[in-house]
Every structure is written in structure tokens, then in C-alpha cells.
Amino acid sequence: MQIEDDEILQGFIEESLEHLADIETDLLAIEKAGANIDENLVNKVFRAAHSIKGGAGFMGLTVIQELSHAMENILGMIRSRKLVPNPEIVNVLLQGSDKLEAMINNIQSSNDEDITEYLIPLNAIAEGNAVQPAAPKPAPEPVVEAVPEPVISEAVIPEPTQQAVPTPVAPKPDAIVPPAPTPSSLVPAATANITPPAAQTPQVKADTSLRVHVSLLDSLMTLAGELVLSRNQLLQTIGSNDLRNAEAVGQRIDLITSELQEAIMLTRMQPIGNVFSKFPRVVRDLSKQLNKTIELTIVGNDVELDKTIIESINDPLTHLIRNSVDHGIEMPADRKLMGKAEKGVIILKAYHEAGQVVIQIRDDGKGLDGEALAASAISKGLITTEQALIMSDKEKVNLIFLPGFSMAKKVTDVSGRGVGMDVVKTNLDKLGGQVEIVSEVGNGTTISIKLPLTLAIIPCQIITTSGERYAIPQVNLEELLRIPANQVKKRVEKVGNAEVVRLRGNLLPLIRLADVIETERTYWDQEKAEQKEDRRGSIADRRGKESPFFQTSNEGQEEENKPTTADRSVTDRRFAASSALNIVVVSTSSMKYGLIVDRLQDSEEIVIKPLGRHLQQCKGYAGATIMGDGRIALILDVSNLAKMARLTSIDGTDRANEVALAAAELMRAQKDKQALLIFRSSEHEQFAVPLNQVERIEKIKRSEIEDMGGRRVMQYRGGSLALITVDDISSVHPLADQDDLLVIVFNICSKPIGLLAIGPIDAIEITTEIDGTTLKQPGIMGSIIIDAHTTMLVDVFEIVQTLYPEWFAEKPVFEVDKTSGVIPTILIAEDSNFFRNQVKNYMTESGYKVIEGADGAIAWDLLQKHADEISMVVTDIEMPNMNGFELTETIRKNPKYNNIPIIALTTLAADEDIAKGKAVGVDEYHIKLDKEKLMACVHDYIKRLF
């Protein structure tokens, strides 16, 4: 095909594409109106189709002409009300306009296109038979089959094969005669066909031309004129060496440049409606395909954004919209069940906010289930259970942005295309955009995207580190923080491996810029106004990366500036830097952190220039810019810096402090908190007993102790109190020989008993694992280390049992009723080896069989495995993987286990815990190591069962 006049052709293409862009929206409006036809609208579409047809005819684009003609026919019928537009008809029309667009975009080969599949339904409608859109066209197949034979005989020349097609194909009973080779398609075969026939691949559309209002161009011209004038003035002034005038000219140029910049920016601004306009179609087609009814409301079409942003926002938005349609909005039947309107609503909204443009996609669908997302992320190994535990709902919802996360339960061809939300996020990150999800299960999801107005020129904060200037985009900048030297120690802390700074009660993770980009650490000496080397912070010191402050000290600085620091304590030395810490608090879409730099400088508007190929591997930079003095400053990419410093994006949010604290809390919670009373018996050994076993503590004089009948007693509340010491049965040092003694009173077998001890006494809470083996002996349960003292945990129960066996004889024997012949089995869920063994011993002593699980999840598995044997569950509350509450909940959910008694063991029976336990189905609460009560309770329940 030869098209002579490029200019006319180009004009046709542009005009047609404009028409087509309108046609789509208009067709949708026509569909919506239904029988209530808006003539103006139909006329408009009709005219559009007509102009395309006319133009195509003039250009000799026969196929385009044919298709637009068929469309025009139908539109004509609608216009004259011979045809009521329904979704099917509009569908066919839309498909037609899509094809037209594809052909016009590929105009050179448009005459080779086969449009039969579009023509058949169009003509059918025109003839009055509403036919479903053509089934997948069978055409290509027979052609392929037919080709080989003639080719062999006819050698190279291909055209006869095409003519031969109908003949060999026709006899085949199952082959539908392809109407394909329209006369026009033979033309290119005859003339040397240069263009490759493929052309099916969708091409990325990037506008190369732009419509700008003439008035804007005029003002640009004026400004350019003024700029030239000012330049002349400047040259003159320089020639005459007139300083004062130079200043005036400088100001003038400054003004003109700013105006010019603004005007040029305006030419790049495009209404976001250009992108939004395609979504009604997307939503319509998708919802139809999924059998959902969805209404899309678009607000803020005229909000303007930079052309480059408009172009790149298209794909992420499409993805999000498709997600909303596919996953967000439920099926109409489900919506009805939930009491919602059957028709789902998606609102797409753009508006200005604080110098940025916000695009919001809101649906009233099922929302995102943070728990489900977290569970899925854990099962995919993206986060750990511990991380999930300490995440807020918002964070959980935002997990969806993690790479490798696909939220669809089943992969649909709509959204499950392997590209997840992480791609959306990456794309938005590139644009300097931020994305945030707020979701309420059952009530819908709102996704907000914040975008800068333009990318080309951005305001930046300039900072200096290691003698080089760097720019931090103002979008990422939260605030600037300067910590005076004398406060550094107080405000900078270490949580786990990370350094954090206290900022208005929150903890902010810190990164030292020099460490992340691996340059020499320097600092700025304010007094001498010069840069000095931070000697200890060498590049080679890799440890510094993990711990910028704590493993390298700033001795160099200290010597030079504060040779005599009063406080020479270790931590203080590390922080006694002459200069204060300058921190730039930056935020990315997923986190907020502090970047430590040498100096803070001005804020400037800078022009972003890309870095060369050789520097693409340097992920820490978003580009470079040229400063006023002609030198270059690198622009920092704060989100990549965070990645390089291994700040993970999910736990480094604005709640960094909570996360850090929660992590510490979690570590403690993993091991049970145990309240202990610490005391001594001899001077050298420290002992402890569980605080909750202690009734009271009395101060006595040694003289009050009476030695009667081989037993020590004292008068106590009108009776006599039996007294024991740890060394009565344990091989420990004897009770110290001093006058002032303490009596720790316990109540065992409903009788008070006093343990003689000396001070100092203290009540503490510990989380340390109790060592149940090393120091175990009669009367000693085990040992723990408290404040660097090995402390033996006294088993008062055992001492009493040894010394006063008759006390226990009086008590009803807890032995299992052997008559039934069944030994009841008890499942113990407890993560601490020590407590598990203790409880197990209580049980086995009493004749029960015990199955033990080291955490809730294991216990649950065991319960299922041994469902028939287990008569009772004794569980700890704080356990990894599945805690006691969860275990109880899981057990109670299964009707099979409804009758199994569940006893919860706790070290500290807090009221709210008890309430919570009762709520999930715990039968009894007992305090760990209170053997008596626990066993009484166990017996009680077992008796009821047997």
C-alpha cells in the first residue's frame, strides 16, 4: 500500500484516534441511557464513525472504511430509533472501535487485516438479528493447512496459494469456509509486501505530540523575549563592570526564569481525565465478564498532572481498578446476603492535597482481611510469625505490596496475572508516589495514591556528607532534627540491632548516610567551619554498618574538641561528639526513618538529570542535579537507602517504636513471666520461691524460735507455726547465724508453714528460662540467673512433703481410681521445659499418663492424633506459634473436643487474662507451681469424667 502524503495521513490518524477516544465514552453513555436515547450523543458518535469512514475512503484504507461503515450503519439505526441500544449491541460497537483503533495505530498494514469477525455481528445487528459476538474465528486454521501443498509446487511466489485457498478447503466437511481473503487482502500479496504481517502485538502508546493552548505558547514567547533582553543587559553589565546593575539584572533573570519554568511546566500538564476516561469501559467489560454489577463514579477528571506522570500512572491504576472489580466487589448474591445493594460501587477520585495530587480508588466490596493477608504472608515465608504478631491492622493490609504476594485465592485471568501489587507499588515509587490502603473487612477498601504534580523539577533539601552535597526530595522529607551533643546520649538508643532516636515519644530508626553509601565518616566542625575525618569510622569497619554508633566510637572528634569530658562512662564517650547529630527525618510510602548527615543546608528547587549507565548499579541515587556553582549533587533515593541499610519495609513504619517495643515484649512473652521472691538463707546463696505461693513475710528474732520435739516452731497468730529451712533437706549452706531473721509463710495442705530466711529480699519478675537440671536436688526445683547471681528455686512443697509426710496422709489421696482400669491421659501444652517437666511430674506422681507438647500448635496436633485417649488439656498461656487462648479456641471450635476440660496455667493470673480465657472456653485457671490447687482441680475434673 502506498500512501503518498505523509502529512495528510498523519492528520487522519490523529483525528481518528481522537474520535475513537470519544466514541468509547460516548458508547458507554449510550448503553447506560438504553431506550432513552440521547440524540446528541448518538449523533456525535455517528459523525465520528462517519468522519473516519470518509477519511479512510479518501486514503484508500479500505478495511478501515468497511468497518467504520458497518458501525455507522448501526449507529444510524439507533439514531433513527430503529434499534434500541442494549449491552450486546454496544459490545459489538466497542469491539469494532477497538479494532479500528488498532488498525489506525498500525495504518500501514491495516489493509491486510481480517475484520470478518467484527463485520459479521455488526451486519447481523444491522439486519435485525442480534447475534452474539463472533465465536473465536476459525479462519486461520484452514489457511495454514492449505498453504503447504501449493507452495511446494509453485515455488516461491506466494499469491496463488491465497487464491487456491477456497478450493482445497471447501471440500473438508468440518472446515468452515473462511471468508478471510477479501479482495483487499490480496493487494499486498501482489505488490511486494514489505511490512511484516504480524502487527498483532499491542504497542505501547506514547504520545509524541501534545496539544498546547495558543495563549500559553504566546506567554512562553513573551517570556523568552524578555529572557533574551535580560541576557543582553547582563552581557552589557558584565562588560561595564557595574556591580549594582548586575544585581538588578540578576533579579530580573531570576524572575523570568521562574515564570518561564512555570509556563513550561503548564504545557506539560494534562488532565487526569485522559487516563480516567478508559476506566468506565474497563469496569464495564470486566464486571460483565465476572457477572457482577458495578457502578463506577469518577470525580476530578480535570485535575492536572505532568504528562510523564499521566502516562505512567495508567498501568498501576488499571491494575488497582481491576483488582477492585475482581477481588473487591462481591458477587451480587453475596452482597445481597450481606445486606448490601447488589450493585457494587467503585469511586475513582482525584483531588489536590498539600501540593500533591491524590488519586483515590474506593470500593464498597469485601475489604481486605489483614489476618488472612498476614497468614498468607507467613505461609509464603515473606514474614515471620513474630513479625505478624506485632503488626497493626494497617500494616497487615499493606503486606499486599510485598513482592511475591498474590492475594487471589484462585488465579483468575482478570487479576491473577503474576504481576502483583508489588509491581504497582514499584511503579508508583518510581514516580515518587506513595500508596496507602485502608480497608475494613466487609465494608470495602480505599486505596490512596499520592503523586507529585511534576517530576522534572522538584524541591529538595540539600545536605552534606563526606564533603559531598546530596539532595533529598522534599516529598520524602518529614522534618529536620538536630540533637545537641549533650543530648545525644539521652535520646539515641539501641533497640535490638538498630539505633533509634526518641522523637516526641516515638522511636525512629536511624541510618548513617556515610555508612549506607560506604564513604568515609566525617563530621563538620562548627567552630573551625571545616570538615574533619571521623577517624574511627573507616570504610573497612564493616561492623559499622550494623551498628553505626555503638561499635565505632568518635574518639577522634572528642580529642579534638572536648579533651576533658567529665563523664567518661562508656556510652558517653561514644556519643561525646563535638558536633551535634544532624538528622533528616524522611519517609517513604512504607516507613519513616532518620538519616544522619554531616550538615544540613538549604532547600532548593533542582532539575533531575539521570545518571549514566555505568552508575545504574548504585541504587542509592535517584539521579543527579547541577547545583548553582556548576558542581553536581546526587539525589538520594530514600526508599532504596532504607533497603540498603536493611531496614525492612514492613516493620519500619511510623510505628517503629511500637514495633521495637512489641518485639522486646514478644521476646519476653515467649518465655513466661515469672514473679519470684528472692531471699537468702546463708550469706552466699541466693534462693527464690514463686511469689504467688507466698502468704506473707514476717520479721522475727532468732530468740522467738522454739525447738520442740526435734522440730522448730514459733508462735504465730495464736497457734504454732512449723518452721523449716532450705538446708533441712537440701545440701546448701546452713541458715546464717544472725539475730534478725525472716519467716516466709506458705500455706500448704491448708496449714501455714514458715521458711526461715535472711535478707535482702526482693520481689522481681523474670523471663529467663529456668534451668531444671544443673542444680536440681531435693528441695530445689532448678536455677535461674538473676542480676548475675545464680539463684536456686526452692520447692517448698517438696520440703514440706519430706519433713511432714503426715500432712499429706491426712489429705484425700489424689491417686487415680484404678478400678476402672483406665489411666486418664492429660495433654500438657507448655513451651518452657522447666514448667512442663514440673507439671508433668505432678501428674505422673498422681498416676496420670501425660502427653506433652512444646507449644500450642504441637499440642493441637497431638490432641488430634490421640483424640481418644486424652481426657484433659492443661495449657500454658504464653507460647510461640499458638498460644493458650488460641489453642483453647481451636479445641472449642471442634465439637468433637467440646467436653474436654481445659485448665490454663499462668504465672500471673491477671484478671483480664482470666476473663479472656473464660471467653474462649478455658474451664479453670491455675497458677503454675501451685501443685496443690492444680492437682485438686485435675482430680476433680477427672472424677467427673470417669
Place this chain on the structure above:
Amino acid sequence: MNEKKTTTNKTLVELATFFVGDALCGMDILKIQEINKLMDMTKVPQAPSYVTGILNLRGQIVTIIDLGKKLGLGSTDATLNSRNIIVSSPGEHVGLLVTRLSDVISADTDKIERAPANMGGIQGEFFSGVYKTDDKLIGILDINKVLRIEEQGH
């Protein structure tokens, strides 16, 4: 092209020659955009070691490659004699930092010999050939290789 048809029937190529360390190298002068002595570079932390820095060349950001380091001949110090040879690379300009410039010579392409086999190792791969003049030997740089190779390394 005309030269080729006329008298000598030889293809002449103008070689710009320069020193990289002590080695005399040359490249087709037509591939050179300009030569300057701007040394006010901005260091790029974490850049490949052969990248000296970046330079503002009339509003364009130019990556400067230390040719000495790139060729494995040791680093080039910025002195009064050192120069940046700016060459264009797809989509950008790249500067090659050399120790000092030498003459421009006309070389007969027929006389450019293949790089000797013993020019192996890191240096050898960047040379497309050697050219002998009366008194010296010029290694002819394959600029495409010099500019390309870095990408795969990382």
C-alpha cells in the same frame, strides 16, 4: 571516502593518541566528542571502582571513567596534563580520563595489526589492534568494549 578512491587506494584513519599511564593508546578521532580538562568531579560513592566521578558538561551529567583503572594499568591521577576524552555512548556521554594527550596521527588501516596474542588478560580485551609508527607502538582502543563491559559485571 574520496581519499579511498584517489591516488593511494589506502584507507586512512586519524588516530588521537594519548597516554594511559605509560602506555600509548589511540582511538579514532571521529569518535571523540571533545577533550577537556575539567577536573571538578563529584564522587559517586558505591560506583564501580573505575568510575572517577561525574561531571557537569554544560548541563549534561557525564560519567568519567578512569581509563587506567579500566584497562588494568593502574589509576590515573588528576594532574595538569590529564584530560577527559568525551565520547558518546548510547543515550549519554562518557568521559575517559587519560594521563596526558599525545599527537594526532594518520594511520593506514591496512597497517593496523591485530592485537598480539600475548596482550592477553584484562588489557588485551579492550584493544582492537596495534599500530606501529616509526618509533612507537600504539594500542588502538575498542571504545565500544571499554564502554560496554561494565554492565555485565554487576
